Amino acid sequence: MTMPLFGTLCVIGPGLIGSSVLRRLRAHLGLVDRLVVADRDPAVLERIRELDLGDIVTDDMQKAVENADCVMLCVPVGAIASVAAGILPHMKPGAILTDVGSTRRSVVEALTPHLRDDIAYVPAHPMAGTEHSGPDAGFATLFEDRWCLLTPSGDAPQEAIDRIADFWRAMGARIRIMDTDHHDTICAMVSHLPHLIAFTICGTADTLAEDMRAEVLDFAASGFRDFTRIAASDPTMWRDIFLNNSDALLSVLDRFSQDAAAMAEAIRKGDEKTIVETISRGRRIRRSLIENRQA
Numbered sequence: 001m002t003m004p005l006f007g008t009l010c011v012i013g014p015g016l017i018g019s020s021v022l023r024r025l026r027a028h029l030g031l032v033d034r035l036v037v038a039d040r041d042p043a044v045l046e047r048i049r050e051l052d053l054g055d056i057v058t059d060d061m062q063k064a065v066e067n068a069d070c071v072m073l074c075v076p077v078g079a080i081a082s083v084a085a086g087i088l089p090h091m092k093p094g095a096i097l098t099d100v101g102s103t104r105r106s107v108v109e110a111l112t113p114h115l116r117d118d119i120a121y122v123p124a125h126p127m128a129g130t131e132h133s134g135p136d137a138g139f140a141t142l143f144e145d146r147w148c149l150l151t152p153s154g155d156a157p158q159e160a161i162d163r164i165a166d167f168w169r170a171m172g173a174r175i176r177i178m179d180t181d182h183h184d185t186i187c188a189m190v191s192h193l194p195h196l197i198a199f200t201i202c203g204t205a206d207t208l209a210e211d212m213r214a215e216v217l218d219f220a221a222s223g224f225r226d227f228t229r230i231a232a233s234d235p236t237m238w239r240d241i242f243l244n245n246s247d248a249l250l251s252v253l254d255r256f257s258q259d260a261a262a263m264a265e266a267i268r269k270g271d272e273k274t275i276v277e278t279i280s281r282g283r284r285i286r287r288s289l290i291e292n293r294q295a
């Protein structure tokens with residue numbers, strides 16, 4: 001019999017990520033003894049009850065956390081610090097606080113003043129998701145073979161870090177531990193900038209003249225369609241990510257703009273060598289991802 005990782009786990013914000021965690025726990029019995037699920041939205045709570053994803057399902061955040069050995073915040077980045085501030089005084093001594101937020105530095109800065117010495121805070125960001133949100137969007141295999149990036153502070157006890165790492169391994173993920181700023185730069189590059197580009201390119205297509213726009217959509221090839229998938233993501237979540245990772249995002253956006261300008265210049269000058277080199281580089285990256293089974 002497996003030893004449970006946590007007696008009671010409380011998931012706050014059971015949307016795409018939170019409900020995927022809950023589904024996995026329901027599918028792999030024994031990892032957690034009791035699941036407490038909380039959200040501020042009654043419709044979300046109703047769905048969680050219908051899906052039978054929680055043993056206790058409530059809108060009372062303070063009651064939800066009081067017996068929990070681990071509290072996992074799965075709310076949008078902009079809400080993490082305020083939800084943490086509300087629940088921290090009610091958590092039991094020795095419990096672990098974690099979150100799955102897509103950005104780190106500003107969240108940690110806003111949350112740290114509310115932390116207690118007897119609560120370990122171990123943020124963990126699963127690099128897995130889709131463009132869909134809400135409790136119906138989740139699935140138990142979402143995290144399989146995906147990275148989960150842990151960014152514990154220097155004060156976090158090793159035992160709590162190990163627990164959270166074991167938890168995400170049980171979700172099917174691979175673990176990497178890194179510091180906050182490194183996390184934010186990497187995510188700005190591989191996740192936040194691509195989303196910014198996808199939202200923008202769809203906006204650009206949309207502002208074409210009305211007759212052109214119909215054609216843009218009618219004849220959209222798979223490249224444009226791939227952008228529209230990403231661009232279908234949740235506006236609140238992505239507003240929060242952009243505003244909370246603005247330094248790292250603006251910095252990679254600046255580099256991207258310079259590279260795009262260099263490509264424009266190569267096209268203008270008919271510089272075949274630069275054009276081919278740039279395309280070949282992209283191709284190499286795609287191939288190496290496929291070889292590593294990440295695409």
Ligand SMILES: NC(=O)C1=CN([C@@H]2O[C@H](COP(=O)(O)OP(=O)(O)OC[C@H]3O[C@@H](n4cnc5c(N)ncnc54)[C@H](O)[C@@H]3O)[C@@H](O)[C@H]2O)C=CC1
Pocket residue numbers: 012013014015016017018038039040041044074075076077079083100101102103125126127128129130131132133134135234237241
């Ligand atoms: N969607 C994705 O692909 C990924 C998202 N993340 C991060 O995970 C977190 C959750 O994202 P999703 O599951 O996609 O979001 P979601 O929109 O599917 O679910 C968020 C849930 O939080 C609840 N909520 C919002 N504000 C709240 C508050 N103040 N108090 C209590 N509940 C509140 C909402 O009612 C909703 O049920 C975000 O921080 C996001 O950055 C991390 C990896 C991937």
Ligand SMILES: O=C(O)C(=O)Cc1ccc(O)cc1
Pocket residue numbers: 101102126127128129130131191230
């Ligand atoms: O749907 C996609 O393409 C994603 O990139 C999902 C995603 C969104 C946010 C994250 O912090 C991590 C992964």
